[in-house]
Amino acid sequence: MEQHRYLHLIELDHARMRETATRDLAAPVPSCPGWTTADLLKHVGDTFLHKVETMRRGTWPKPWPPEPDPNGPGAYLDRAMAGLRGELTSRKPEEQALTWYDPDQTVGFWARRMALETAVHRVDAELAAGEPITPIPTDLAVDGIDEILVTFLAFASRQWPEDFGAALAGADGRAVSIAAGADRLLVRLAASGVEVSRDDDPGEASISGAPQDVLLWLWRRADGAALTFDGDPELVKRLGDLLKEATR
Template sequence: MSRLHGTKDFWIGALRAEGPAFAAAVAEAPPETPVLSCPGWTVADLTLHLAAIYRWVRSFAGAGAASRPPGRPERIEPEAGVAPLRLWQQEYDQLMALFDALDPEAPAWNWAPQPKKAGFWPRRMAHETAVHRWDAQLAIAAGEPVEAKLAADGVSEVLDTWLPAGRRRTAGQWHGVVQLSAVDAAQQWFLRLRGEGVALLDTATIFDHDDHHARAQVSGTASDLLLALWGRVSFDTLDVAGDPTLLEGLRVG
């Protein structure tokens, strides 16, 4: 079943590891270096994108209100003479200061069908940063895996947040149960696809009607599962059995 590893401290700890790793990769690459996992983007684009998301989240996550913020993340440009990485570092430092003081139970808007609480955002930013850290490292031919517990929670986030919010990469109709197994995290997930809808199941409910057998099974490391769900690696790189066409209904981003 799906188990959240996360608490505010867990996600902030992940950000404290993933943020500097992202910065180190960016510092090693010329700004115009292509980001192969984000076609059309350079390392500078990736850096400014993440900085913009941090700034956008800071604009409302600590305001103590659940109302929808105006606007969306927009690319920000550094002032003359300021490198993209320096701007990113400023935004990262301010985001971490906000999160350190944040009450995760305080009201805060989010775009998911979940309680509108501030704790949503440290989790979201931890995974946003981890995946983009992998992107940045791939640009310098590195690409270290996402730590297993963080990656397992990232898989859960895709299944309990992104897919129920309708944020699939491709629109379509899929029907059947998919089983995902993270071999290095002793964790598995069952997801029933219902056309455009989804239902994340636990082991106590997967036998609630006759069509309970998983039509597709995928196993691999938690990091590879997460990266496949985000379209960074192909599901073909994992151990797949059953109907692989269902897996396109799990991709987000």
């Protein structure tokens, strides 16, 4: 996806999140236990500004996070969005930028990451408000499935295997096939780390559904009622346990 597309989607989801969450800043967020919508907006604002400062400085900003904005979480989110907009419109996606993902040290990594961060947390705001989920565009949902499986799960399970504990140590090399619309990924769970490939192998378990439904299940924002599961349910559960650690 192009950087201008990511920025356009961030703008849309920022607006929807702000409009939804600021109606009741004390509303609990069911998908983020212990958070209110005020906490949600503060978190997204912190995340935006952290990436802005990282791109500007070329190093992780410290101390962090900033003090709460006296004008409230909605105003803080708007200020953070303005900063992110400025960085992403003034930089090319191929420009160097510090990231935690060793294979991609570019501004484009953060454009993608912030678009998916905003989409998932916009869903959180809608869940808190008890409102229908605004559809996630198919191109972003497919991209997000790739990101969470490759960038979060596969990379992290090899880079920091100690963080995954028994869920990774007990993996035996069997695979889960994930079909999101026409897109297919094979996720092989092994004690040495998770491997993700584009493979039509059915695996020992499978998950299939529309891209949005798959993405939201992977991020634990949906219970999977809209998906089709087949094969070994324990293998699917192990995948879920590993994803929980990868996105903690």
